[in-house]
Amino acid sequence: MQAFVLPDFYLPHPARLNPHEQHARDHSNAWAQQMGMLDAPGPSGEPVWDLEKLNKHDYALMCAYTHPDCDSTALDLVTDWYVWVFFFDDHFLESFKYDRDLVGAQEYLDRLELFMTEPGQTPPEPRNPAEAGLADLWARTIPHMSDGWRRRFVASTHNLMVESMWELDNINRHRIANPIEYIEMRRRVGGAPWSANLVEYACGAEVPDRLAGLRPLQVLRDTFADAVHLRNDLFSYQREVAEEGENSNAVLVLEKFLDVPTQRAGDLVGELLTSRLHQFEHTALTELPVLYAEHGVTPPEQLAVALYAKGLQDWQSGGHEWHARSSRYTKITPRAEGPAAVLAPGLPTLFGQYAHLPLGRQPGHLPIPPLHMPYQPRTSPHLNRARRQTVQWGREMGMLDPVPGTGVHGLWDEQALEGFDFPHCAAMIHADATPEELEVSSNWLTWGTYGDDLFPVQFGRGRDFLGAKAANARLSLFMPLDGEPVPAPANPMERGLADLWQRTAGPMAPAARARFRQSVEDMTASWVWELANQIQNRVPDPVDYVEMRRATFGSDMTMSLCRLAHAGAVPDEIYENRVIQQLEHAAQDYSCFTNDLFSYQKEIEYEDEIHNLVFVLERFLGCDRYAARDLVARLMTERMRQFEHIVSVELPAMFDQLDLDDEIRRRLTAYADQLKDWMSGILRWHEDCVRYSPASLSMRSPGLATHAPALLPLPTGLGTSAVRVLELLAPR
Numbered sequence: 001m002q003a004f005v006l007p008d009f010y011l012p013h014p015a016r017l018n019p020h021e022q023h024a025r026d027h028s029n030a031w032a033q034q035m036g037m038l039d040a041p042g043p044s045g046e047p048v049w050d051l052e053k054l055n056k057h058d059y060a061l062m063c064a065y066t067h068p069d070c071d072s073t074a075l076d077l078v079t080d081w082y083v084w085v086f087f088f089d090d091h092f093l094e095s096f097k098y099d100r101d102l103v104g105a106q107e108y109l110d111r112l113e114l115f116m117t118e119p120g121q122t123p124p125e126p127r128n129p130a131e132a133g134l135a136d137l138w139a140r141t142i143p144h145m146s147d148g149w150r151r152r153f154v155a156s157t158h159n160l161m162v163e164s165m166w167e168l169d170n171i172n173r174h175r176i177a178n179p180i181e182y183i184e185m186r187r188r189v190g191g192a193p194w195s196a197n198l199v200e201y202a203c204g205a206e207v208p209d210r211l212a213g214l215r216p217l218q219v220l221r222d223t224f225a226d227a228v229h230l231r232n233d234l235f236s237y238q239r240e241v242a243e244e245g246e247n248s249n250a251v252l253v254l255e256k257f258l259d260v261p262t263q264r265a266g267d268l269v270g271e272l273l274t275s276r277l278h279q280f281e282h283t284a285l286t287e288l289p290v291l292y293a294e295h296g297v298t299p300p301e302q303l304a305v306a307l308y309a310k311g312l313q314d315w316q317s318g319g320h321e322w323h324a325r326s327s328r329y330t331k332i333t334p335r336a337e338g339p340a341a342v343l344a345p346g347l348p349t350l351f352g353q354y355a356h357l358p359l360g361r362q363p364g365h366l367p368i369p370p371l372h373m374p375y376q377p378r379t380s381p382h383l384n385r386a387r388r389q390t391v392q393w394g395r396e397m398g399m400l401d402p403v404p405g406t407g408v409h410g411l412w413d414e415q416a417l418e419g420f421d422f423p424h425c426a427a428m429i430h431a432d433a434t435p436e437e438l439e440v441s442s443n444w445l446t447w448g449t450y451g452d453d454l455f456p457v458q459f460g461r462g463r464d465f466l467g468a469k470a471a472n473a474r475l476s477l478f479m480p481l482d483g484e485p486v487p488a489p490a491n492p493m494e495r496g497l498a499d500l501w502q503r504t505a506g507p508m509a510p511a512a513r514a515r516f517r518q519s520v521e522d523m524t525a526s527w528v529w530e531l532a533n534q535i536q537n538r539v540p541d542p543v544d545y546v547e548m549r550r551a552t553f554g555s556d557m558t559m560s561l562c563r564l565a566h567a568g569a570v571p572d573e574i575y576e577n578r579v580i581q582q583l584e585h586a587a588q589d590y591s592c593f594t595n596d597l598f599s600y601q602k603e604i605e606y607e608d609e610i611h612n613l614v615f616v617l618e619r620f621l622g623c624d625r626y627a628a629r630d631l632v633a634r635l636m637t638e639r640m641r642q643f644e645h646i647v648s649v650e651l652p653a654m655f656d657q658l659d660l661d662d663e664i665r666r667r668l669t670a671y672a673d674q675l676k677d678w679m680s681g682i683l684r685w686h687e688d689c690v691r692y693s694p695a696s697l698s699m700r701s702p703g704l705a706t707h708a709p710a711l712l713p714l715p716t717g718l719g720t721s722a723v724r725v726l727e728l729l730a731p732r
Contacts, residue, residue: 007270015321016068025060042094065318148209159188178638192225205307386423398492428681519556526551555588
């Protein structure tokens with residue numbers, strides 16, 4: 001029996017078919033035979049593939065749908081790549097997933113890596129069809145592309161192959177990932193970022209290397225990847241989960257995490273898929289034009305990006321059509337048919353994102369549910385000294401002065417700054433800091449929170465997006481990398497940053513200084529992202545919110561301060577390892593969501609904010625704040641359990657896999673211990689701090705109401721006076 005009925009899909013663009021489909025089919029069949037893919041035996045002795053099975057899957061049809069405009073030569077090569085990647089997936093499954101041969105699987109993957117050669121290198125002789133296919137495809141593709149594209153393609157192909165071990169390990173442990181972990185890891189193992197690289201080849205337009213790492217291009221790639229993977233999970237649930245026993249599927253993840261029936265989980269995956277497609281469209285239409293202006297993107301570069309975005313859009317439409325036709329996936333009866341089902345699925349999600357009206361809400365205090373925290377905070381003995389210094393520093397930087405041009409007579413006063421007690425937080429997250437280090441850490445927390453409070457007040461009320469962009473751009477001038485002169489600071493933000501940068505980054509090595517500057521820039525840029533959403537009255541997409549929340553919270557910046565003790569002793573590439581990144585992301589999310597729970601009343605009732613995970617889930621799931629609160633708490637529990645799993649299982653395995661020496665192992669273990677302090681300290685600070693207490697909020701509510709930006713443009717002209725009166729009377 002079918003596990004669930006497919007949801008209605010949001011399909012805004014019709015699929016088109018490449019006229020060279022049959023040529024690609026004939027070519028890829030012959031190529032697969034030549035590479036030995038049609039008679040390669042599995043562990044049982046039976047071939048993994050034969051010609052009949054290959055024809056049933058019909059990858060030529062998939063590529064003809066997903067790349068409708070490329071010529072015959074390009075379509076042949078792209079189709080060969082997909083034949084290879086699906087053969088690799090099936091061959092790996094047959095060879096290692098069923099008998100749980102982790103050692104053999106790792107050796108298999110390690111050898112495949114050798115066939116992604118640098119220019120001038122010679123690969124080894126292939127031993128199996130997967131190696132032969134990769135060697136052939138690499139030689140046919142790389143000469144046509146730039147070094148920047150090759151580096152991106154190596155990374156995505158590496159992830160596609162190597163992170164298959166994550167899936168295999170979860171199967172062995174009967175472990176189902178939490179939703180956030182799953183979305184992140186699916187991008188690595190699912191192959192859609194790899195497909196996005198091939199879109200650049202097929203459309204004959206590479207993304208300029210200088211733009212590829214910027215947020216709008218990353219969001220286009222990630223939203224494309226998420227939509228492709230979520231769609232695949234819906235179509236493949238029956239085969240992968242119900243029949244083959246795999247546990248890497250979004251429907252299963254939500255089914256278990258939310259404890260809901262399979263049908264409800266499938267419907268939610270469909271809604272998330274729609275939301276990711278809306279995020280893709282939103283980014284292409286609103287963020288790319290700003291990117292072009294801000295970075296002086298030339299017309300040829302703009303054309304390349306536009307062709308790339310169009311190629312990703314074509315892939316979405318064609319990929320859906322292929323899933324509906326291919327015999328690779330069990331057919332499930334769709335819920336609705338006909339033209340009405342094409343656009344209707346997108347409307348509720350779109351309405352939920354843009355229907356927010358900032359006319360004042362009074363939800364009241366949100367009680368905090370029990371939170372899973374296995375670690376006890378420690379406190380630096382230098383706390384009192386840091387408290388005295390931080391209040392004095394804030395006064396000297398001008399943070400207690402009136403905010404120019406806003407009518408606000410002081411964003412903070414001395415009593416508020418003392419009550420916020422940022423040194424208490426710093427003393428727990430950096431318990432072993434020297435007195436001077438603790439003062440620096442306390443001042444960074446003060447500066448970051450001041451900026452986060454300031455931007456909505458200074459730029460939100462007047463919807464001054466360009467002013468916010470200009471102010472944010474100036475901040476980089478106060479973080480020189482090579483001793484460049486800095487301008488005179490014009491406000492507390494610039495004055496505080498200039499002082500902190502000199503005290504923090506001066507002793508750093510150049511590479512560490514550049515990374516730390518990037519973490520600060522990511523945080524300040526996220527304030528502009530929040531402002532743009534507020535101006536558009538747009539509640540963020542849940543996935544985009546979680547990923548941007550790490551930046552708005554300043555997680556990378558404060559974690560970079562934790563890394564200073566290990567600077568130079570741990571190679572940079574180890575911090576890029578999937579295990580370390582997952583460790584950091586789990587810790588970051590736990591603490592970000594802590595803040596969202598404790599700050600709910602302050603942000604939703606007094607500041608009319610939309611950037612809070614409780615509120616985002618309310619809108620996305622259509623539930624009340626208590627149900628959304630409990631889901632946030634459960635996400636925190638799952639992220640903490642993932643953190644514990646990584647520390648106890650995956651981190652030691654990474655040590656052995658990379659053959660790290662004892663000193664690096666000791667330092668990375670110490671870094672994991674610092675992250676324990678980081679999470680437990682942030683939770684304890686929220687529990688003790690007056691910043692979020694109902695009594696303090698009530699006492700400070702006149703100031704908070706003054707700070708709340710007017711997010712909607714007030715209408716003018718005949719018949720609009722009543723709207724303006726309502727705005728004045730709206731409760732804050």
